[in-house]
Amino acid sequence: MTDAPSAPIRVLIVDDHAVVRRGIRAYLEVLDDMEVAEEAANGQEALARLERMSMNQRLPDVVLIDLLMPRMDGPTAIGAIKQRYPDVRIVVLTSFGEMERVHAALAQGAAGYLLKDAEPGEVVSAIRAAAQGEVFLDPAVARGLTQQIVSPPTGLGALTSRERDVLVLVAEGCSNQQIADELVISERTARTHVSNVLRKLRLASRTQAALFAVHQGLVPPPN
Template sequence: MSTIKVLVCDDHLIVRQGIRQILADADDIEVAAEAGSGIEAIRQVREHNDGAQGIDVVLLDIAMPQRDGLDMLKQFKNEFPKLPVLILSTYPDRQYAVFSLKLGAAGYLNKSADSEQMIAAIRKVAQGGLFITPSVAELLAFSVGAGPLDRGDRPIQELLSAREHQVYRLLSQGQSVSEISAQLSLSPNTVSTYRSRILEKTGVRNDVELALFAMRQSSLAG
């Protein structure tokens, strides 16, 4: 069986080193490249996939500066639709798992997972499968089978697009439109438009109510 070439993308060097150490115990898996940002990860895949055997699986951290993992996931699926992307996260499954899978991730793995589970996840997605833990499977079933819920009881990712969710997170942290504009390289008018959509979709009237809405979401995720 050929070796599974893995790209590890995480902005923390110590995390990348830890994952490399874990995967060193698997004879059929090799960390072919590392990246500290999503942009670097895209570049690495482009370069490696020019060769005979490119990257087989991307391990992608969901929380990164500049462009987060969800944004990069969309770009990966646009440029390399057949490349499995396994999302890594420290957040509770409810917060991002279903949304990541709907965006095209091949699996969702919490960083608290043990080494055997990470290795099993890589092997499964490399073979074209979908890696879903029992807790994520339950969330998926709920997302397609449950009746209508109040907006405040639904995971925020079901209400907002990926870009709207980026703006939502920053607004709920108390950042101003101008600060968000600079951070995301968007015009203030564009950020204001996203803000209006977010308020409409969440059913709140202002930033204070949005912050309270975010707190409720956090308690549901926990």
């Protein structure tokens, strides 16, 4: 007596480029253990799709999501998905491998992080790993994380270019919402950036961050 075949892994594809979604769908749908449940063009649309699927008790097993999208960015969407549907696993597929983006995605609950130059087989492996409760990282991303652990940068060198921009705005007295408006990101992402800046610089407050920025010559001292 043979075991009954397991149900295919249901995948929700979230990317603002239709050609990317179609390409991923075409590849996954030829696999016996994969099923594309839905597509969405941004984070808000993904949440709407998930709400509808939840009502029908047909949630996907894995969400494959880009990071830079209109209306709601990837990290914000990842956090919202994990809060509402904690059993749904999330794999990031993006063009951006900066460590700040990796940390933001993993902190929000992503179970995998791939770059868009990954081979199709790697995407499939990441989806399968996520469905089994494992974490799958792009080799370049894994090397970056390992390097940070082995020889973490310190001081201003620890910040990404985006985090330096955030530090300057903090020093100028901007609120999280004002930072979000200036950098065209969500308020939640701005808040995450500020927290990362304080953590990396080992500072306890925005005031200390402002003083640090002045000391580093990033902003002029107050009159």
